[in-house]
Amino acid sequence: MKKYTLFIIVIFLSFTAKSQCDEQVTNEAKSKLETSTYVKDFKVKLKTVTTSKDAKYMTYPIMLNKGTKYKFVLADDKAFEGRLIFELANERGRQLSSYIPEIKKHFSVLEYSCNASGMYFVNLEFENAKEGCGVLMYGIKNN
Amino acid sequence: MKQMKKITFLTLAAITLFSCGNDTETGDEQDLLNDFAYADSLQKQVVISEEIIEEMIHSIPSPIEMTSLILSSGAKFDEHILNNPDNVEKYVSAHSKALNLGIYGAELGYLNIYEKTMVSVDYISAVRSLAKDLKVDHFFDFQTLKRLASSSDNIDSLINITTQGFSKMDAYLREQNRTKASVLIVTGTFIEGLHIATQIVSKTSNPKITERIGEQKMSLNNLILMLNVYKNDPDVAKLISDFNELKVLYDGVEIITVYGEPITKEVDGMLVIEDQSTSEVKISKETLEKIIMKTKELRNKII
Numbered sequence: 180m181k182k183y184t185l186f187i188i189v190i191f192l193s194f195t196a197k198s199q200c201d202e203q204v205t206n207e208a209k210s211k212l213e214t215s216t217y218v219k220d221f222k223v224k225l226k227t228v229t230t231s232k233d234a235k236y237m238t239y240p241i242m243l244n245k246g247t248k249y250k251f252v253l254a255d256d257k258a259f260e261g262r263l264i265f266e267l268a269n270e271r272g273r274q275l276s277s278y279i280p281e282i283k284k285h286f287s288v289l290e291y292s293c294n295a296s297g298m299y300f301v302n303l304e305f306e307n308a309k310e311g312c313g314v315l316m317y318g319i320k321n322n
Numbered sequence: 323m324k325q326m327k328k329i330t331f332l333t334l335a336a337i338t339l340f341s342c343g344n345d346t347e348t349g350d351e352q353d354l355l356n357d358f359a360y361a362d363s364l365q366k367q368v369v370i371s372e373e374i375i376e377e378m379i380h381s382i383p384s385p386i387e388m389t390s391l392i393l394s395s396g397a398k399f400d401e402h403i404l405n406n407p408d409n410v411e412k413y414v415s416a417h418s419k420a421l422n423l424g425i426y427g428a429e430l431g432y433l434n435i436y437e438k439t440m441v442s443v444d445y446i447s448a449v450r451s452l453a454k455d456l457k458v459d460h461f462f463d464f465q466t467l468k469r470l471a472s473s474s475d476n477i478d479s480l481i482n483i484t485t486q487g488f489s490k491m492d493a494y495l496r497e498q499n500r501t502k503a504s505v506l507i508v509t510g511t512f513i514e515g516l517h518i519a520t521q522i523v524s525k526t527s528n529p530k531i532t533e534r535i536g537e538q539k540m541s542l543n544n545l546i547l548m549l550n551v552y553k554n555d556p557d558v559a560k561l562i563s564d565f566n567e568l569k570v571l572y573d574g575v576e577i578i579t580v581y582g583e584p585i586t587k588e589v590d591g592m593l594v595i596e597d598q599s600t601s602e603v604k605i606s607k608e609t610l611e612k613i614i615m616k617t618k619e620l621r622n623k624i625i
Binding site: 209214216217218219220221222238239240241242244245246247269270271274275277279286288289290291292293294295296297298301319 | 377378380381382383384386387390391478481482485486489493530533534537540541544577579580581584586588591592593594595596597598599600601603
């Protein structure tokens with residue numbers, strides 16, 4: 180229990196969700212959202228990676244609704260080397276990832292057609308735990 | 323990794339509950355500044371809990387999602403179900419100001435989705451008044467909002483700027499260790515989104531909106547968990563008691579999920595994912611009617 184609590188504290192120290200990610204990054208994400216209706220965004224900054232491999236992850240629960248097409252977009256602050264990777268998971272596991280390791284390709288725009296309402300988990304990390312600052316934004320895709 | 327995340331999340335929830343005992347907040351209905359100062363002192367005592375709230379607060383859906391569904395269902399706009407913007411003068415304490423800021427915010431979303439821009443100007447003014455009192459009005463460019471509201475051609479910009487304003491305000495409040503205010507605003511948006519949906523269902527019996535009402539069971543549980551952090555505040559304790567009565571009714575709602583593997587493909591450089599899972603909400607007519615009544619009762623205590 181103490182071990183897990185320590186990990187949690189490390190996560191919170193490593194990831195500063197309150198960080199002042201460059202406004203330009205947010206604007207870049209907004210432009211990628213195009214005509215979709217904005218719902219939420221997550222700004223994350225990784226300063227250092229410390230002792231635990233797991234410390235590089237940040238997880239947020241979000242509620243998604245069936246019958247809705249969501250557009251997820253990512254933008255990185257180019258001043259940092261780290262590239263933001265976004266993963267969406269439900270109770271059973273991963274639904275999507277912005278990085279496909281088999282083809283070593285990052286996607287900054289993802290469209291998710293949700294058919295099951297429920298709590299999902301937004302997992303964010305920077306590739307190879309490098310220092311980075313980025314924004315994940317999502318909206319409802321208008322038909 | 324997935325297992326680790328689950329353990330982490332459960333541990334966070336456990337720490338939240340554990341930390342509830344450290345809450346010594348009393349609240350001061352007459353002095354907003356004292357209330358904020360008290361929230362700051364609270365933060366020092368329950369740092370980890372406040373961090374958990376930062377994560378959990380995202381699990382409460384944006385009112386835009388509910389109102390978008392209501393619009394797509396073909397339901398007619400009903401101004402009478404909204405809180406009169408003139409009521410803004412009634413809200414004196416920081417507690418009621420924060421709750422009703424959330425309520426007006428949700429209503430602004432409803433008005434904007436239905437392109438009722440002329441009416442929305444009054445609601446923008448109500449939001450401005452409460453936001454100013456809570457010292458978070460700098461996240462809303464009210465001149466721009468009123469200009470955008472002057473024409474339905476700007477509706478997308480109006481919706482996005484308003485929603486982003488609330489999002490920035492929420493992040494700022496948490497940065498400033500005023501998480502309690504943030505939780506109360508989210509509580510207001512949640513109950514008003516539910517109120518709008520239940521009032522429309524009571525008149526239309528729309529199955530999609532009924533299902534969405536049932537789905538709020540998941541968010542309600544998280545909301546109560548967050549409110550519990552401030553349970554030593556008598557005003558919040560009353561809210562928790564009311565929300566727990568709603569939760570008891572929601573215990574009669576069953577949500578069945580059948581999981582499937584998603585299908586992923588690349589289309590024009592974009593990753594397109596089709597969810598193969600399905601979910602179904604089982605809610606009896608009797609339970610729905612009780613939820614409609616309780617939501618109305620709870621919301622009327624707040625406005």
